[in-house]
Amino acid sequence: MDSERDLNLEYADGQPGEEEFLDPESALVEVPDIDGEYDDHPMSDASSDTGEGNEGIDGEEMQEEVDLSNNSLTYFDQHTDSIFLIGVHPTLPLVITGGGDDTGYVWTSNSVPPKLVTKLTGHTDSLVAGGFSPDGEWIVTGGMDGRVRLWRARSRGQKWEFMSSIEEVEEVTWIVFHPSQPIFAFGASNGSAWVYSLTPRLESLCTLYGHTEGQPCTAGVFLPAFMPAAEGDEEEINLLTTSDDGSVISWSVPAGVQNYKVTSNIFHYEAPWINLSLYPSGTSIAIGSADGKVAIVGTKSGSVIATVDVLGATGKTDMPEEEQSVEGIAWSEAMGVLAVGLVAGVICIFDTGSWRVRRTLDIGDAVTKIEFLPASTELITSSMDGTLRKYDVRSGELLWKGTGHSSGILGFALADKGKTVITASDEGVALVYK
Template structure:
């Protein structure tokens, strides 16, 4: 696949790297301004069940969940009971049980057309079913180590998956054939995604020792490789060894925001391998990075209990959204300025990133939330928890 040159829509390439390290007084002021938003400020935690539906067949922690991009009622989930389920979020009924794994199912996902579903497990298997013909089993691929993540191409029937040994696998459907195995990482591949969003000309992957690789998915060639050998790109510091845990890219796919296990966020232009900024506001692992499609805002969710908002154009700190415990995920509702955050305090929250206002809290889980997925129409969010339950919340209000 030939790669087009995209202009840098964020910063001129001649600009130098900027380090954003928010002043402590500014952070204290920001938290004071948002203190009324902190659900734990009064030491009270609501356990009111505000869910509109639930699924209760899993017998162990629910590690992953994904909504069908076309059939908005269908959801797939995977858990520590070695099983995955397809179920209906409108009535909570089981549609299909997906079996065959010998260890925890820790990643699941649908193809862009909603006709295929894949599961990845700690047993090293990638298993795929065709869902438009009675849930026909297609293939089981034995990789060389635990499957950490999987992601479907946004326009084609190609599936990529990353493993704990650093290998990255790509399969083609409906044949189930392994068309590429990428070897370039020397540590667990923590995240991967086809970029740009909606186009998927390249495959970006990051690992546990601070390496970013951008691949040509057609040829397997490396188009960009950045490592911690360049101290400016190192996600850790002299005392702490760290890796990349999460990332997102702009619509052109030339600028990436990478979250690190030490709390750093690096902004890079992958067309010329330049570092545009180092955002150093958070202090613990950044578990999720999400770019807003309607505003120049980037949200970074951290184990330190904050979600930090940056201007994705100027790369300036905007504000911090306080949470009582670790934030494990964040995602924008489609075509909106509204951000959902999933927290270990058993609560999903809805925020208006323009003002930082807390618009809603969705409770019902009894143990930490481990995953969430938003419906394609943005009307519902589904969350999975250590309590073995999946709950559906109406996030329209």
């Protein structure tokens, strides 16, 4: 390994990273430039790009239309299957990805090409959940094998040492970290949720059973404390979980008791809850269903503030059942709107005062994730057509498109205060955009 190589952990705007976290010798490998061109590397089959192997019966070359556009900065292609997990370090230009190849990687997002820092092994099925802890000291991964594995930063982040593994469930469905306490929670396919301390041996705090057994616990989020802690007392910790059975439960941790439970009959319809988004102040939460509805719930009492019919707002009430699912929810901190994206390829922008639709954005293919840039009205979207888009929701104007993937984008992460977007794709490639 070239000991003279400079990793140079600085963001594009010149703001310094913390170079002491990584040095040149800590990077395991530099990802090779396959084609020698990083500014225009098409994510498509090589034979399609060159025309080789496309001859007709009479020996005449068949013309195949191939989209060669790629405006990404660089790419990471060490995965051999779809990428399901993607996350960024809270302070450094480091990315974690995990995929259907049962493997995770930690790599740099500010270098061209990226540099591989750590390979995360030990799972026997797809990595689907996890990431860096809010303090950047831990990595937790969860897989479809039911395993949860823990790594800890060493030498100020130059290396990541495997610490512990647990296997309590058949399949992990999600992992979330508490924003200020050294704990995390994960959900399981059997309807349970589990809370652990971030310690080298993964100490269990509580196991939560309240959703219908056998129906997956689909999402979770730590809620802000309902009451400020008295001097000398520990901070109140609350976890909200959702399920395929249509229920929502707020839990008191580590006591493991329910603060409240909202059942499907209170929402006046039954549908699996599949994702959620906490309002920036933490006072309410938006929960999306598999049949095109969003419920707004007060986090302190569990009161249902509003139920929004996203499907009706699109005007496409006859769309197939498989296209009705709410795949993305995002609150804007800059204006009073909530964005909701459907598998049908439509994003509705709702006014949070009246819950009426302000505008509709037609993506054209299944929406996989949406997120507002920090303190902005600009919305980043990803979809199964392999494209990132940035819209100004005030005007509905398309401001930018990120291209380069040859198959669907399954998710993305924002880094460097929203100046960098990193994708996770179905083709097993992550692209980095500015």
